[in-house]
Amino acid sequence: MATRAVSLRTGDARDVATVDALMSAAFDPRFGEAWTRNQCLGVLAMPGVRLTIASVDEVPAGFAMVRSVADEAELLLLAVAPSYRRQGIGAALLRAVIAEAQGAGIADMHLEVRAGNAAVQLYEANGFSKVGERRGYYRGRGGEAFDAHTYLRNL
Template structure:
């Protein structure tokens, strides 16, 4: 990791980190798009086999996380979020690369994700080798009931 990013730690997370994960998600995800998960959804996912959580900290404060799951030779990035104050500082990229590395350690051959159409994160995913493979119409529902499409991406792993 680059010291210029001031990332002091990328660590494995768990259910003990749920409160902070929810806070980061609330800061990161605009409620009008309906992307954030509830605490119960996160806790339920963390209890499943093949699921892992990575937490990023700067200066001792948790500033981002990534949640993924694997089954067989495939994995899915379920959530990736960073606090708005640390965006464009390499935190999301570091988290994504940590998920990719762990997926490779688990023998994963292909990593999947989905993202809301128009989300700026697409640039990061493309830069890290993901290619668009599909679309889910009206996948997200925001607070007002408005629907937003999701795009699915995949990346083959060596």
């Protein structure tokens, strides 16, 4: 498969339908990781929140949402549509939000990810280290609980 160029742009609340569609495609509902449209809108309205949209050939392929407070940032969500996975889009999004945080003087970036999520490889390859665990953090559609692992990267 030929590598296609990934373009990144800053998003905002007007992109919530795109974010919602990408979450629906990317997050399996049995794990309870996706946010609702209203949750996204509420967070996007907060100070220090930044949304980055990744597109390939002008088609939305993924997004990242980060919240910064003082000298810390948290990667709230990162999603890539299944048809675009393993093409460097998640890595491009992650590198972009890390670079932006570094440029803003952020000292540390945190994230949490469901235990067993393949995205752990991406985070570890980009300098994140596991620092904790939250038992039963995610609630799946059927009520089952899944652990979250917390990660940290010093910037």
